[in-house]
Structure formats: C-alpha cells, structure tokens
Amino acid sequence: MSQQDQQPAAQARELVDWEDAAQIAGRLASPGPVASRDELEALVASLRGAAARAVDPVLEITRMTAADGRDLSATGLSGVLVLDRPGWARASARSMQSMTAGALRLPTRTVPLAAELVASAEVGATLALLSTKILGQFDPFGPADGNLLLVAPNVLQTERDLRVRPEDFRLWVCLHEQTHALQTAAAPWIADHLRAKTQTLLADLSTSTSDLRQAPARLFGAARAVVSAVRGTTGPDGQTLSLVDGVLTPTQRQALDEVGAVMALLEGHADVAMDAVGSSVVPTVRSIRRKFSARRSAGGTSTPDRVLRRLLGMDAKMAQYRDGAAFVRGVTRVVGTDGVNAVWSGPDALPSPREIADPVAWVRRVHG
Template identity: 55%
Template sequence: MSTAASHITYGGAVKPIAHASSTAALQPAVDWPAAARIAARLAPPGPVAPRQRLHDLVGGLREAAGTAVGHVHEVTRMAPDGVPSPVVVVDRASWARANTQSMATMVDGIEDVVPHPLAPAVQAAGAAEVGAVLALLSGRVLGQFDPYVPGGSPGRLLLVAPNILQAETSMGVPARDFRLWVCLHEQTHAWQFAAAPWLADHLRDRTRGLVTELTRTSAELARARIDRKIAVVGKAVLDALRGRGDTLVDGFLTPAQKDTLADITAVMALLEGHADVMMDAVGPSVVPSVRRIRARFERRRDGEGRPAFDVVLRRLLGMDAKLAQYRDGATFVRAVERKVGREGLNAVWAEPGNLPDAREISDPRAWVRRVHG
C-alpha cells in the first residue's frame, strides 16, 4: 500500500516461514523464504489515501466479510460444518508472502523426484521467478480463499485492501456495495471447501502429481542439447503470445500432462464460476448496485483502458486463461441449474467423482446425465 498505510495493523499477520517440506534431508526446488522476501520487496505500492480512510477500509472489509456469510448460506443452499474461516485483511506484500506459503505446502514432497541435489543457484533462481510473478499478481487480486495454510490450520480468507480500494475508486461504484460483493465471492469459496472437506486434498494431490511430472520433464529438458532447449522455450513463448496455449507453461506439457491440467482447470472453472453466479444471485436487495458493479467489473476484467504491454503480460501470466475459467464455469453452473436446480447442482460437492471433467465443463448436459441419470 502507500507509506501512510504501511503502519496499519491488518486483520492478522502473515508470518515468514521456513521450508514446509516434511523431508528434512532433501532441498526444496525453490527457496521459499527467499521467494517470500523477493515477492514482498517487489510488490508495487498501492494507492495513496488518508490514514482514516484506510482504517475505515479495513474495518469495512471485515464487516463485509462477516455480513456475507449469512447471504452465502442462503443463496447457495449449502450447509457446511464448522465455523467461518478467519478473515485476514492484507496489503500486497502480505498477499504475496501468503501465496509462497501456500505454494510450498501444495508442492511439499516433490523433491523426491529430483535426480540429484539442487544447487543453491537453482533454488535461488526458482525463488526469483516465483517472487517476481507473485509481485506482479499482487496488484491485481482482490481477494482469495486459501485452503493451504501451513501447519494444517484451517483455511483463511485474504482480502487485499489496496486493490479493492483502487478498483472501487477507478470503477466509480459504491464502496460498501462493492466490498460486500467481493466478500460474497470469496466467502462462497470458503463455503465450497467447507461443504466438500475432501476438495483441498483432491486438488493438492492432482496438482502435486502434475508438478511432479513437470519436474521430471524439466530435468530431461535441462539435460537436452542447447538447440532443443531454445526450440521448446521459443515455441512456448510464441504459443502464449499468439493465443495457442493457455499459459507460458502450456508449451512444455506432454499430451498426458495437458489432460491432467485440463481436468484441474475444469474444477477451478467450477469453483470460480459458482462463486461468480452466487455473488450476483443475492440480487439488488442485498447489493443495490450489483448490476452496475457487474457491468463495470466485466469491462475491467477485459482490460479496458490497459496499455498493450499489459495485454501481453496478462497472456504470459495466464490471466486470460483465468478469466475464461470464470466465464466457462458460470456458463456451466447456470446450465446445470436450468436442468436440475440449485440442489441438483450441489451434487458436485458430494464426492470427487461428481466433479466435472474437462469435457463436461463445456457440455453441462453430459454432467447432468452422468451424475443425475
């Protein structure tokens, strides 16, 4: 945030961590504490505002997060066990640090597949790459439900105060409405993981398996001739910029890895689309300016007014793919609800086998036939 905001105590500390691996004898592929320091140092400053406004912002976000819980319960018709997840209002640097913690937790154990100990320079390079990407993303994320808190703690809801302030100001929408609207989306994510307590482990296992395979593939690429390296990297970059791959990493995937990634992406599309539909479903009686917020927010998502460089950056960081997840998932959710209602849709949270795969996310009728007969 700004210098004036740097003295504000947010809703909970995101503390530095040591490497999360349970295998003490092995070195991580990334120096995670270093990645956290780099990300925090490179995170851009947020908007400048009077100190009182910043205090009101933090208090307003905490209030909105609490208010959202009852509305999410009513609109989703889901009844998860447990208490609401803790809410942590953070600045950009703290969000970036928190995500290094989550990433370390998600990929814990992949060191087993590394054929030889990694040199400190390799770990440092990984830290620099992760830290730089998180720093770039830290100015774009409004909120996030994080189910991968180190040490087995329950998930936490992160609200990035400077980004919410910047968004509501630039779009010219009522602050109180917008903050509640954002919290409705993020609390829906918290509800999803609470209603499906197996979901966090399912996603982590699939992601860890993919990262493990990518680690093996990367090791093979590292031993390849220089012309082979240049060809693979060059194709990946060109595909990303020309729109033939979802992200930069897509160019490095084998066909089997692409299938795995497609199924993971389908689940993420479900989560994001479901949250997007639910945050609007509360209607104007709860968020009076919801239609105006949605219209202006969609234009913001599409990059209205952003420079050409930002369009390229969005492609390389996979942000366009993320945007497609919201829209594909929302289309799936609405189509399923038209067929079997909201209670029928909620069957997706019953067990892993009920999650849509990559084909079904674009063919909701196929999911309905498989799950509901």
C-alpha cells in the first residue's frame, strides 16, 4: 500500500478542492458590461437600497414570519453583498464547499491528485460561466442569517438588454431573493435539509467511484452532479442534465429529483411573490415580467448559446421556476396563502417530485 493510500481519513483528498475551484472561477469569470466609476457606485447603492425596500412587501405578500419570532421589518432578513462576477463565483464555491463538506471522498482510496485537479478545474470553469447568468442568489450557508448576493454587472446588462426602468428592475430582482431569505427565516431547517440530501447523494456518487479503473468518467460525472445538485438544475419531472446521464443510478436520480422538487418549490414561490407586489410597489412590474419571460423562453438563438445553456442546466432551471410557480398558484387556489405556508412546517410537508406537478395531491396529503 502506498503512503498516499495510508493517508488518514481526516486529511483525505476530496474530489474537488474548493479553494482551487474558487480561484479558477474568479480568474475565468468575465468582467461584464462597461460602466463609469460613478455609474457603478450608483448601481451598488441602488441595489443595496432595493434589497432593504423589498423586505416589507415580501412579508406582506407571503404572510410568513420568522421561526424565532423576531421582527423582520426591524432586523432585516439577511446580509447583502453586491458583487462582481468573480466575487460571485468565489462566494458560490465557498457555499458549495459548505454544502458538500466531506461528501466527495472515496471510501477506500485517496482521490488521485490528477482527478482532483481536473474536477476542481471543471467546477471552477462552470461557476465562471454561471457567473455571467446569475442576477442574484440567497446563500443560506453564509454567516449569521445568510447573505443575499447581488451580481451587479449582470443586473446592469439585463436591464440594458430588456430596456426596463432600472430602479423597478432592481427592486423586482431583490423581491425574489428576499423571498428566499424569508423562506430560510421561516423554515431554518430547510438549509440543513438540502445539505443533508445533497451530501447523501454525493457521498453515494463518491462510493460508486471506488473502482479506480472507472475513476475518470465516474469522478468527472460526480463533479458535474455537484453543480447540478447545488444549483438545482434538475427538473422535478426527472429530467437531468445530459452531463450526468449514464453516471447516476436510478436511486441517485431519484435523490436528485427530490432535491429538484425542493428547489422548484423555493424558486417558484419566490417567482410568485415577486410578481404579486403590483404596480404600487413596482410600477412597471407587468412590463418587466413580460420582457423577462420572453427572454427566458427565447434563450440564445445561436447553436453555441443553446449548447451552453444545456451544459449549465439553465433550461432545466427555467422549468423549475415554471413548475414551482404553477405548484404554488395551484395550492393557493385551493387553500389560500396561509395554506401554502404549511409547506414550511417541516421536511414532511415538502412536496415530492410528483406533487410538484399535482398540487391537489399535496393539498390532500398535508391538509386532508
């Protein structure tokens, strides 16, 4: 047995070195649109202000409260970080490290250094590409109550492309992300639930790579599955990214679908909230939604852009928004907003992949 194979488990090399992935992501992330220093400073201040203004409308629309009883109007929902693309990529790598800690080791052997280097580079490159697509993200694994991450260059680029009113669009984006922050405040168990589900899935993937003759395909597939699971790029209908096809067993695919169902709920619920504010809060909300939905549906028209969207799982992500929003609206029609909020009572109340597509089945199970 080699000295490397005798390495203590506590020091065992994992499939992904997240520090390396973060550095690679930060170096590869493109800077984004050009703007003057004054424009950028105004953008940062505007996004911070929008994040603060979004709290009260979200509380009013969802009728949700913090599990610990604190007054969220007074304390706020979370920290707010306005980032550039490299900053988001590095922050996302750190979040994924927290979510997958210890789950990417081989059970009987040390991960080969070459495999770790390649997998880390793949994840870093993927995060760099994703950094050009993300407007905002709530990170429940940040300090204290989590952090709301707003990617300033992407917000700027999108509002320019859509020709929408900047102040309205920035508030609209923050309404979505602050809804995610409220979900975590109302159901503080949900972050650990997702972490446990993801770690179990990835540990199982790591176990299946114990035969090092299969290491290249299996390890690299697992690295891609990390991004899929954590970013929620698997639809609740069982559709998985082509990049992990042939890697996941039926049991693993079911586990990934369960993660996808939770992500569909979270994203769909936030989408419903951001549109429900009405013109008194966001005067051009209907115009923004119409233009934004058309942009989502169209995607890229060129073949390279369509391929990129598929590789990053953006098409499946769009299905999550659509299916999750349909679930929330379907439940609301039957039992109202307070009935929807029963979903935050505990893990047993979360919808299954089948129930995401059949909200009445969820109502029957949870409400009787």
